[in-house]
Amino acid sequence: xxxxxxxxxxxxxxxxxxxxxxxxxxxxxxxxxxxxxxxxxxxxxxxxxxxxxxxxxxxxxxxxxxxxxxxxxxxxxxxxxxxxxxxxxxxxxxxxxxxxxxxxxxxxxxxxxxxxxxxxxxxxxxxxxxxxxxxxxxxxxxxxxxxxxxxxxxxxxxxxxxxxxxxxxxxxxxxxxxxxxxxxxxxxxxxxxxxxxxxxxxxxxxxxxxxxxxxxxxxxxxxxxxxxxxxxxxxxxxxxxxxxxxxxxxxxxxxxxxxxxxxxxxxxxxxxxxxxxxxxxxxxxxxxxxxxxxxxxxxxxxxxxxxxxxxxxxxxxxxxxxxxxxxxxxxxxxxxxxxxxxxxxxxxxxxxxxxxxxxxxxxxxxxxxxxxxxxxxxxxxxxxxxxxxxxxxxxxxxxxxxxxxxxxxxxxxxxxxxxxxxxxxxxxx
Numbered sequence: 349x350x351x352x353x354x355x356x357x358x359x360x361x362x363x364x365x366x367x368x369x370x371x372x373x374x375x376x377x378x379x380x381x382x383x384x385x386x387x388x389x390x391x392x393x394x395x396x397x398x399x400x401x402x403x404x405x406x407x408x409x410x411x412x413x414x415x416x417x418x419x420x421x422x423x424x425x426x427x428x429x430x431x432x433x434x435x436x437x438x439x440x441x442x443x444x445x446x447x448x449x450x451x452x453x454x455x456x457x458x459x460x461x462x463x464x465x466x467x468x469x470x471x472x473x474x475x476x477x478x479x480x481x482x483x484x485x486x487x488x489x490x491x492x493x494x495x496x497x498x499x500x501x502x503x504x505x506x507x508x509x510x511x512x513x514x515x516x517x518x519x520x521x522x523x524x525x526x527x528x529x530x531x532x533x534x535x536x537x538x539x540x541x542x543x544x545x546x547x548x549x550x551x552x553x554x555x556x557x558x559x560x561x562x563x564x565x566x567x568x569x570x571x572x573x574x575x576x577x578x579x580x581x582x583x584x585x586x587x588x589x590x591x592x593x594x595x596x597x598x599x600x601x602x603x604x605x606x607x608x609x610x611x612x613x614x615x616x617x618x619x620x621x622x623x624x625x626x627x628x629x630x631x632x633x634x635x636x637x638x639x640x641x642x643x644x645x646x647x648x649x650x651x652x653x654x655x656x657x658x659x660x661x662x663x664x665x666x667x668x669x670x671x672x673x674x675x676x677x678x679x680x681x682x683x684x685x686x687x688x689x690x691x692x693x694x695x696x697x698x699x700x701x702x703x704x705x706x707x708x709x710x711x712x713x714x715x716x717x718x719x720x721x722x723x724x725x726x727x728x729x730x731x732x733x734x735x736x737x738x739x740x741x742x743x744x745x746x747x748x749x750x751x752x753x754x755x756x757x758x759x760x761x762x763x764x765x766x767x768x769x770x771x772x773x774x775x776x777x
Contacts, residue, residue, distance in 0.1 A: 374673065374710045374711065374712070375640070375671065375672055375673035375710070375742070376448065376449065376450060376451050376671060376672075377449045377450060377669075377670055377671045377672075377746065378403040378404065378405060378449075378450050378451075379397070379402035379403045379404060379450065379451050379452060379634070380394065380397050380402050380403070380404040380405075380450060380451065380452045380453075380454055380630070381404070381405055381406065381407075381440065381441060381450040381452070381453050381454070382394055382397075382404060382405070382406035382407075382453075382454045382456065383406075383407060383453060383454065383455045383456060383491075384406055384407055384408040384409060384456050385407050385409050385422075385426045385429075385430075385463060385466065385467070386409050386422050386423065386426055386462070386463055386466035386467075387409075387458050387459040387462035387463040387466060388409070388455065388456040388457065388458035388459070388463050388490060388491075389456040389457050389458050390408040390409055390410065390456075391406070391408065391456050391615070391616070392406060392408050394406075394454065394615060394626075395615075395616070395617065395618045395623060395626070396614075396615070396623060396626035396627040396629075396630055397454075397630060399623060399627050400627055400630060400631065402452075402630065402634075405440070405450075405749070405755060405756045406755050406756075407425065407426065407429050407754060407755045408753075408754055408755060409422040409425070409426065409754065410422055423466065425754055425755075426466065426467065426471070427468070427471065429755070430467060430470075430471040430474050430475070431467075431468065431470040431471045431474060432470075432474070432658075435762055435765060435766070436758075436762070436765040436766065437657065437658040437659065437765075437766055438474070438658050438765075439471075439474050441453065441474055441475065441478045441483070442474060442477060442478060442481075443668075443669035443672050443767075444657065444658045444666050444667050444668070444669050444765075444766060444767035445658075445663035445666035445667075445669075445767075446477050446481055446658075446663055447481050447482065447641065447663075447669075447672065448478045448479075448481055448482050448483030448605065448637075448638075449669065449670075449672075450478075450483060451483060451484060451633075451634055451637055452483065452484045452485070452486055452605075452630065452633050452634060453475065453478060453479075453483060453484075453485055453486070454486045454487070454491070454615075454630070455485070455486070455487040455488075455490070455491030455494055455495075456488065456489075456490065456491060456615070457488055457489035457490045457491065457557065457559075457613055457615075458489075458490040459490060460490040460491075460493035460494040460511065461508070461510055461511075463490065463494065464494060464508075464510030464511055464512075465510050472510070472512060475512055476512055476513075476514060478605070479512075479514050479604060479605045479607065480514075480600070480603075480604050480605075481603070481604070481605075481638065481641075482603060482604060482605050482637055482638025482639070482641070483605045483637070483638070484605035484606045484607070484608065484633035484634060484636050484637055485514065485605060485606075485607045485608070485609075485633065486608050486609065486629050486630060486633045487607075487608075487609040487610075488559075488609070488610050488611075488612065488613055488614065488615050489556075489557065489558065489559040489560075489610075489611060489612065489613055491609060492519065492559065492560055492609035492610060492611050493508075493511070493519050493559075493560050494511055494512055495511070495512050495514050495515050495607055495609055496508065496511055496512075496513070496515050496517060496518065496519040496560075497511065497513040497515065497516050497517060497518065497567075498511075498517075498518045498519075498567070499518065499519050499520065499521070499560075500518050500519075500520045500563050500566075501520075501521070505518055505566065505567070514598075514600075514607055515569065515572070515598045515607055515609075516567070516569050517562060517563065517567055517568055517569050517572065517598075518562075518563040518566060518567050518568070519560040519561070519562065519563060519611075520560055520561055520562075520563045521558065521559075521560050522556065522558070522559055522560060522561060522578075522584065522589045522592075522611065523584045523585045523587065523589075524556050524557075524558070524559075524580070524584050524589065525556075525557050525558045526557055527555075527556050527557070528553045528554060528555055528556060529553075529554055529556050529578050529579060529580040529589075529594070529612065530550060530551065530552055530553070530554070530578070530579030530580065531550065531551040531554050531576045531577070531578065531579060531594055531595070531612070531625070532549060532550055532576060532577045532578075532579050532591065533545055533549040533550065533551065533575075533576055534574045534575055534576060534577065535549070537574070537575045537576065538573065538575065538597070538632050539575055539576075539625070539628040539629070539632060541631075541632075542624075542627065542628045542631050542632070543621075543624040543625075543627070543628050545621050545624060545625070546621060550579065551576070551621045551622060551625055552621070553622070554612045554613065554614055554622055554625070555612060555613040555614075555616075556611070556612045556613065557613060559594075559610075559611030559612050559613070560611045561578065561589055561592040561593050561594055561611050562574075562592070562593035562596050564593065569598060571598060571599070571600075572596050572597070572598050573596060573597040573598065574593050574595075574596055575595040575596055575597055575608075575610075575629075575632075576593075576594045576595035576610070576625075577591045577592060577593055577594055578590060578591065578592050578594045578611075579591075594610060594611050594612060595608075595609065595610040595611070595612075595629070596608075596609060597609075597632060597636070599636050602638065602639050603638045603639055603641065604638050605633070605636060605637055605638050606632065606633050606635075606636025606637070607633075608629045608630075608632050608633045608636070610625075610629060614626040614629075640673070640675050640708045641675065642675050642676065642677060643663075643664050643665075643674050643675060643676050644664050644676060645676065645677055645678060645679070646676050646677070646678040646739060646772060646774050647678075647774075648774065648775060648776055649773075649774075649775050650773075651771045651772070651773045652676065652771060652772045652773070653665065653769075653771045654666065654667055654668060654674065654741075654769060654770050654771065654772075655667060655769040655770075655771075657766060657767060658766065658767075666767060667766070667767025667768055667769050667770075668699075668741060668743045668767060668768050668770065669743060669764065669765065669767055669768075670743055670745060670746035670747060670764045670765065671742075671743065671744070671746050672742070672743055673710065673740050673741065673742050674740065674741045675708055675709070675738060675739075675740050676738070676739045676740070676772065677736055677737065677738050677739070678736075678737050678739060678774055679735070679736055679737075680732050680733070680734050680735060680736075680737055680776070681734055682734040683734075684731065684732065684734065684776040684777070685730060685731050685776065685777050686728075686730065686776060686777045687728070687729040687730075687731065687732055687774070687775070687776040688726065688727070688728050688729075688773075688774070688775050688776070689701070689703065689726070689727040689728075689739065689772070689773075689774045690724075690725070690726050690727075690772070690773045690774075691723075691724060691725040691726075691741060691770060691771075691772055692723065692724050692770060692771055692773075693723030693724065693768055693769065693770035693771075694723060694768050694769050694770065695723060696723075696745075696761070697723050697743065697745040697761075697764065697768045698721055698722060698723070698743070698744040698745050699722075699723045699724075699725065699741055699742065699743055699744070699745075699768070699770060700717065700718065700719045700725070700741070700742040700743075700744055701717065701718045701725040701727065701739070701740075701741060702714040702716070702717045702738075702739070702740040702741075702742070703715055703716040703717070703727060703737060703738070703739055703740075704716075704737065704738045704740075705733060705735065705736075705737055705738075706735065706736055706737075706738075707738060708738050708740065709738045709739065709740040710740065711742065714740070719744070723768075723770065739772065739774070741770065741772065743764065743768055745761055745764050745768070746761075746764065747759065747760050747761060747762055747764060747765065748760035748761075
């Protein structure tokens with residue numbers, strides 16, 4: 349009996365070890381945005397996201413062909429979605445202050461160079477900001493190429509100015525099309541935290557169509573994590589990709605998101621180890637979100653006004669977006685009494701208020717909270733323990749969605765996309 353209890357405890361402890369820090373996953377509109385834009389495969393479902401019960405939106409342009417430029421409709425929709433419009437100045441990926449609105453962007457296969465050109469500088473900058481400010485990136489095939497800084501051909505490195513350049517390394521094409529490869533799971537691959545892939549450290553028959561691998565001979569970032577390597581012993585046009593890096597991850601720093609890419613195509617698979625592979629890529633990306641960011645410190649008796657727009661380029665004082673958190677801290681001195689905390693926001697929106705000692709405050713991790721309807725909240729305390737307290741505001745109001753042939757159209761309170769103004773005031777004696 350004691351042995352069974354011990355085994356049960358050990359299994360429970362092992363599971364707990366790999367539960368992600370949920371406090372880092374709050375404050376987003378949805379989990380995944382799938383990019384099926386111009387010159388990318390126009391996928392409308394992602395089985396691995398369904399498996400993980402991740403909420404998702406997407407843009408599916410007219411399925412790419414050899415014709416370029418794309419249709420006027422595709423170009424206009426893509427510009428509005430990524431670069432922004434008067435009704436949504438930052439585009440769907442970003443909040444008014446430039447923070448990521450989704451946890452992950454997934455970029456499909458297709459033609460990376462053409463897609464980068466079609467996005468334009470502003471569209472590419474939006475995706476760059478998304479990752480730099482804490483959102484994670486997953487890409488397969490063209491999506492792997494697209495995040496790199498350069499490609500190599502015939503021993504010559506070519507900088508790719510129309511790529512995102514978020515991974516400061518070089519990708520090389522495999523030369524393999526319309527085929528399948530095996531994948532060796534690296535011994536210390538973080539994907540093993542989620543799945544054991546049959547226990548043989550190998551995944552069979554992953555579709556491959558013109559993808560890439562990470563070039564290690566030059567400009568290889570040492571922070572890169574190797575996840576998988578190709579199993580393909582045959583030469584391809586006189587070169588070998590056998591045991592080259594087929595999947596890798598990279599995280600620039602604590603405040604940035606994690607990049608997780610693969611040169612092949614597991615994204616459409618609906619069962620088995622290849623589905624687990626795609627789910628593992630998404631999970632590792634979700635576990636690599638940037639840490640919460642402080643807007644600043646609150647001072648006794650001084651109102652903190654959050655009223656600026658995206659165009660003001662002042663994130664510390666910019667309005668809050670839908671399902672977003674804004675974080676502040678305040679130092680409560682010894683002997684402080686009659687402490688009041690006031691939140692006042694624009695009419696017609698639901699703003700929530702949280703207070704926590706020594707760590708960021710979230711709905712599930714706060715010492716005190718007020719999640720009643722409406723924009724105004726008031727907390728009063730005879731006293732509080734002295735030290736550092738964290739104050740958070742959450743905008744619970746969001747848009748409604750209407751599904752279309754290309755993705756999702758926002759309806760309802762769309763004004764929230766450009767932000768809700770509010771102020772905070774803390775006072776004590």
